[in-house]
Amino acid sequence: MDQTTLLTFIAATFVLAGFVKGVIGLGLPTIAVGVLGVVMAPAQAAALLVIPNLVTNSWQLAGPKLKAIAIRLWPMLAGTCVGTWAGAGLLEKAKDGSATLWLGIALVLYALVGLKAAKLRVPEKTEIWLGPLVGVITGAATAATGVFVLPAVPYLQALGFDKDELVQALGLSFIVSTIALSFGLVGAGALDLKVAGASLLALLPALAGMWFGQAIRQRISAATFKLCFFAGLLALGGYLVVRTLL
Structure with a gap:
């Protein structure tokens, strides 16, 4: 793949990922890490996501x-910070894709439960x-996996x-997770000034996609949002499973 094609592929990936995030509030790292995994290592894709993640999630606040x-x-x-730092380096070492596969399966199961209108509730006294x-x-x-999804x-x-x-x-959760993961990526050598510059450039297509996605979210009802939310999770989970198995 030549340089121009690669840059176009990366830009299109971030537009798509930003759009999904704008509609349902998540999906940027899931889609971007999954799609970019075709042309780069997962740790490199996660590093490229640092600035788009921080900025788009700040906008979401x-x-x-x-x-x-x-x-x-x-x-x-x-x-989240404790777990991320304790697992520092796992993304760099994960070569067989098993973690991503199980993440995808869990997403699919959770989405199916949600689409059946099952209501999960956490009693307030158990939150602590x-x-x-x-x-x-x-x-x-x-x-x-480089993806903040489950069970959060x-x-x-x-x-x-x-x-x-x-x-x-x-x-808010994604911002904290991104900052915590960034320390691990720096320690593993996957995130440096050159990668940070590329991550800054990736912000533009991500913001464009997110702006369009948010415009749609503001025009849909709570029931439609819920349907989009779980359907989006189902699609993301299915994508991760298929991508890992192929």
Whole structure:
């Protein structure tokens, strides 16, 4: 693949990933790491995502309830950092794709449950111990796959946030996860100034896709958003499974 084709492929990937994130609040790293894995190592793809992840998730934070959400989620976020740092280097070592396969399978199962309208709920009194546990497991999974999804996304969805609060909560969680993962990537040598410059360039197509996706989200109902959310998870999970097996 020549340089021009490669750059076009990367730009198109970030437009698509940004669009999905704009609609359902997540999917940027899942799609980008998965698609870019065709032309580069997972650790390189994750490094390229650092700045787009930070900026698009910061954009996603806008809303009046951010402080309350941060106070509620801090136990999970602390656990995420611990799990990610404990698993530092797993992404660089993961060559057989097994972690990504199991992540995809779990996403598919969770999406199918959600599409059947099963309502998961986390009792408020359990959050103080369940949050850190979810965070540690999610952090370890993020360190192994470069994707922050499980079990944090089902946990956040089960907290009873409305659609805009859920998007804010996801954005905050992704920012913390990205920062934690960045330290591991730097330590593994996958993230340096040259890669950071390329990551900055990748921000433009990601923002373009996200802007369009958000415009659509603002025009759909809560029920439609829920359908899009779980359908998006199903598609992402199915994609990860197929990509790993092929």
